[in-house]
Amino acid sequence: MAFPLSLLMLLAGAISAFLTLIISRFSRNATFICFIGAAGPIIAAQSAVTLIAQILTQGGQFTFAPFFFADALSALLLGIIAMVSVLVMLYSIPYVLREFHQGHLSISQIGLLYFWSGLLLTTMYFTVLCSSLGVMWVFIEATTLVSVPLVGLTGSKASLEATWKYLMLATVGISFALLGTLILYASAVSQLGEGSNTLDWIFLLKHASDLNPGLVKLAFIFILVGYGTKAGLAPLHTWLPDAHSQAPTPISALLSGALLNCAFYGILRLFLIARITIGVEYPSILLIVFGLFSIGFVIPFIIRQYDLKRLLAYSSVEHMGIIALAIGIGGKLGMYAAALHMVTHALAKSTMFCVTGEVVDRTRTRKIARIAGLSQAAPIVSTLLFISALAIVGAPPMNVFISEWLTVMAMIVQQQYVIAGIFLMLLAILFGAMLARITPMVWGNQPPMLGPSDLSGIYSIVTITADPTTPMLQMQDIPNTNNMNTLSTHIDPPIHAAIIAPTSEKTHHFAILNGMAIGILIPACTALLLLGLWIPQWLSFWIQSASEVLK
């Protein structure tokens, strides 16, 4: 079965990446660059969906070209990447243009943003389509290398720090994964002889019971630690909050929603081999320990978190832990829960990052303590924020709740009551901790709210204390001076949000961009709400098929 055309179409992201880089050298038109840059990944996503449909309707495993193959698990990841990339690329247009008009991004930075993110998406697609575990390593390392410049894009000191930590830790982690792959290869060569397909995943799976158990165990440990670093499993996650909070917001959504899953995919492929060679016990215990540790480790950081984007980054560590835990618990239910959780977390987290982009744009601060009373100042944004926050913490009507609940069910089926108890307790703490950070931003009543709401999308809020130099927007005095005096005695004063009436044509320009961003995020949040109540047939078939591979 050959799908060379779809495979080539996946390169659209890379082609548009190079196009934007070239165009950004000559053109001064930011809108044009944005549309070109976003078009390629969206075309690639469309062809990925075609590919998924072909894989699912025909079932089984396909080898297209010498080094490429796909099965339902690849289809799951392809779909996650496609879904996140469409949302992120659409959202990136208003986000990037707004940053450009406010003077935070230059034309060449926009070109670089679309260049590297197009390459990132392409390398992610090929990561999940590799048949050789060696080539897969090459692509996963490539995803690190092309995402590093994205983290450092803004060029600030903090982003440089995040970039350096990311580059160092991810590269060392990946080196360990290479060591694991080399050990696996040595084991395969000694037992099965040398050939061009010795590192081929299907070949290894077929002969997994012939491999040397000691070596496969060693290989699995190294690969778990290596790819686990990249997937953000605690305690190897230390680079993650920095990198995901310093990247431009659409990129954060891409990294948290799609890239973490791609790294986890590397662990899954080896897990499937290792559990045949050394039995399911040992790898499962490792995954459960890493999973529980990741969920528990982030709690203090979430409780005391001061930065909105770091809060979400820590939440990603937690959710990767939940996926690892569900895989470790195993069974039909556990695998289904893991596959479902990958999808729902990807959608919820990327949506929430994009909504955060809107919140940060309206308030011009990322400090949680300085944002309050959004529900009055920006009702639509605050509604979106609250919906996506509920989705992230796994509140009952949302889909993340279903996958977490299925994980607990799987534990009960497997009679892992102690783990179920710990898991539920940690989840309850995290539920409270996350909402305790989010609700004051939505409903807190600290700052005086002035003027009409942003229902029509034409008003922007400017913080007086945070960044008074925002060039395009005219600042209005706060009439309530009494309140101002009381607030200014605080050490770190909460924001005085003031709503500025549109005065110039430029503000009108922002209105269109804000409206566009909201218009993209409303369907995404609606999808988050609806998915909890009803999962369409084709969607459940997609997730079900992937969990069949894992089972």
Add this chain to the structure above:
Amino acid sequence: MQPVQMVDISAILLLLSTCFLVVNRQLARGIVLLGLQSMLLSFIAVIVAATTGIQEIYIAALLTVIIKGVGATIVLGWVLRSAHTRIETNILSRGLSLAAVVALTFVGYSSVSPDLQVKTLFHTPNSLPIAISMVLIGVFIMITRKKALMTVIGLITIENGLFLFALSTTYGVPQFVELGIFLDVAISILMLGFFAFRINQMFDTLNVDILDELRG
């Protein structure tokens, strides 16, 4: 001299050069030692290629010289020239560093299982344990050094250790994978050099321990 002995002696020289790298404090000398390490490694690869007759290993040897030998030296030299610092301020004393290296080498020797010695043609007693030791020592360098340049050198030492590991277990990996790995290594060296340069430009120092603003 037998090819096996030549590989063995080169491996021991590799370990020695890595030890020098650990005790060394001159950044410029560190770059030279790294280049020497990469040259020794490609020398081993050439002997293995000549003895086994596997043509692909010649390519790997050539790429090692170009990327890790010449390329890394040029990139790191460029970073060093742009910086004021010439000397590493190590957080560990020389004696302690050396003790740690001995311990790590011991770990390398004791952790080798006979199962890993897949290709029996080169049953060298030293190359595989040294490969593992080099990976560990590379990690050690990265942890204990403050200068961005030395962390990069530690990282390339890890990569070199992995290459030696692949050579001494299975004469390298399939060629397609090998080329991909070299491409990744080349790009990562460029990126590391570029961002080390940016750190120096922005903070006016190569010390990475000033990068501690992001917390919590």
